[in-house]
Amino acid sequence: MDDPEVPPLLTITNKPINKDDYGGFLGTCTSVSKFEKLNQLGEGTYGVVHRAVDVRDKSIVALKEVRIFADGKRDGIPNTALREISLLRSLRHQNIIGVLDVAVADDHLDEIYMVMEFAQHDLADLIDYSAAKFTVSEVKCLMKQLLEGLEYIHSRGIIHRDIKMSNLLLTSSGVLKIADFGLARAFVDRPMTPSVVTIWYRSPELLFGAKSYSSSVDLWSAGCIMGELILRSPLLPGASEKEQIDRIVNLLGAPNDRIWPGFRMLPFARSFRLTTMRPNTLNKVLSGQSEATINFVNELLTYDPARRLSAREALSDEYFYERPIALDPSLLPTFPSVKHISDEAKRADAKLVQAGGQQQQQQQQQQQRQGGSVSVKNKSQIKSGSYSFEFGEDDLPEDMRQPKRSRR
Numbered sequence: 516m517d518d519p520e521v522p523p524l525l526t527i528t529n530k531p532i533n534k535d536d537y538g539g540f541l542g543t544c545t546s547v548s549k550f551e552k553l554n555q556l557g558e559g560t561y562g563v564v565h566r567a568v569d570v571r572d573k574s575i576v577a578l579k580e581v582r583i584f585a586d587g588k589r590d591g592i593p594n595t596a597l598r599e600i601s602l603l604r605s606l607r608h609q610n611i612i613g614v615l616d617v618a619v620a621d622d623h624l625d626e627i628y629m630v631m632e633f634a635q636h637d638l639a640d641l642i643d644y645s646a647a648k649f650t651v652s653e654v655k656c657l658m659k660q661l662l663e664g665l666e667y668i669h670s671r672g673i674i675h676r677d678i679k680m681s682n683l684l685l686t687s688s689g690v691l692k693i694a695d696f697g698l699a700r701a702f703v704d705r706p707m708t709p710s711v712v713t714i715w716y717r718s719p720e721l722l723f724g725a726k727s728y729s730s731s732v733d734l735w736s737a738g739c740i741m742g743e744l745i746l747r748s749p750l751l752p753g754a755s756e757k758e759q760i761d762r763i764v765n766l767l768g769a770p771n772d773r774i775w776p777g778f779r780m781l782p783f784a785r786s787f788r789l790t791t792m793r794p795n796t797l798n799k800v801l802s803g804q805s806e807a808t809i810n811f812v813n814e815l816l817t818y819d820p821a822r823r824l825s826a827r828e829a830l831s832d833e834y835f836y837e838r839p840i841a842l843d844p845s846l847l848p849t850f851p852s853v854k855h856i857s858d859e860a861k862r863a864d865a866k867l868v869q870a871g872g873q874q875q876q877q878q879q880q881q882q883q884r885q886g887g888s889v890s891v892k893n894k895s896q897i898k899s900g901s902y903s904f905e906f907g908e909d910d911l912p913e914d915m916r917q918p919k920r921s922r923r
């Protein structure tokens with residue numbers, strides 16, 4: 516007889532289920548017992564990511580746990596996780612992280628994992644913990660791969676909406692993989708929430724509250740990534756939406772209806788006093804870079820999303836034809852893996868490598884990674900007050916996941 520303490524499992528039409536009829540709870544999924552966890556790679560919003568070995572063929576994979584909520588309000592598997600799994604399973608491209616399988620525990624329903632191909636590094640780790648300074652042809656190699664991945668998803672009508680360093684993985688053979696599709700969605704011609712993309716990489720149309728936007732938000736992020744790869748520090752590290760806009764205006768000059776038709780109609784366009792006379796200072800910030808490089812970043816960081824480069828246009832930009840051309844990914848230098856090292860040790864290591872101002876910057880970035888308050892180096896650049904926008908949840912439940920305020 517059934518244990519009276521254990522409620523029977525029911526189908527959605529309330530018929531009892533005998534789990535033995537279904538091979539435990541596995542269904543068509545693989546049992547997680549086929550994987551042996553080795554070490555933690557990262558901790559995301561919805562659970563920990565582990566490096567693991569598939570005991571059947573000894574291959575190394577990444578297991579991303581899908582955290583299941585049981586708090587009444589958000590019971591069950593997060594919509595974002597279902598979306599991430601289904602989107603990633605429909606995509607196949609060498610610059611998009613591959614989902615190999617979905618694994619579940621043999622006899623309980625609260626453990627679900629995405630089994631992904633394993634990548635040695637993420638770009639945030641490389642910038643934070645290695646002394647590596649990317650050469651011109653290495654930056655080109657990484658940007659080319661990022662844009663090829665973006666061109667692929669955009670051509671399938673998908674916007675990533677969280678392009679940032681820690682979501683860009685790098686394999687030991689130099690292949691860049693766009694990961695973390697938790698905020699991605701198919702482009703639709705109706706209002707979408709502007710509360711997407713980690714703030715440092717968030718485009719001006721989102722910051723000014725546009726609810727109608729397109730894949731061009733990912734190209735703005737790509738421009739920020741390129742600046743960061745060149746500088747080895749974030750190009751626009753704002754601590755709030757307001758400060759982010761100030762930083763953009765300081766770098767590029769102020770937007771207006773002439774360079775960005777329709778700008779004044781955006782929900783928050785009139786909420787700010789923008790200093791109109793600021794010149795574009797990108798050539799100073801990226802001094803030493805070629806004219807084609809500076810023009811290219813400028814074209815990615817174009818205020819008007821309609822005139823911003825698309826991924827396809829970007830790939831045929833003069834920047835990629837100017838010498839030195841992009842390095843072949845297989846020729847990218849190898850970097851020591853920091854994924855197996857504990858965060859403590861990483862911090863200690865980083866302190867040895869870094870010195871002076873760099874160390875201060877490192878500490879700031881680490882503080883942000885740990886969710887601490889953002890301390891900004893040059894406080895005089897920041898106008899006081901923390902202005903934060905609030906948006907209604909007019910989009911789908913995907914937006915339960917709020918984008919972060921720092922690189923990670």
Ligand SMILES: Nc1ncnc2c1ncn2[C@@H]1O[C@H](COP(=O)(O)OP(=O)(O)OP(=O)(O)O)[C@@H](O)[C@H]1O
Pocket residue numbers: 556557558559560561562564577579612631632633634635636637681682684694695696697923
């Ligand atoms: N396939 C993989 N191979 C190696 N490392 C990975 C892989 N997938 C994720 N990671 C590591 O785990 C981290 C978190 O993964 P991911 O971004 O997919 O999770 P998330 O819950 O969406 O994270 P967050 O909310 O922090 O952006 C990544 O930044 C990366 O360092």
Ligand SMILES: [Mg+2]
Pocket residue numbers: 559681682695923
């Ligand atoms: Mg992530």
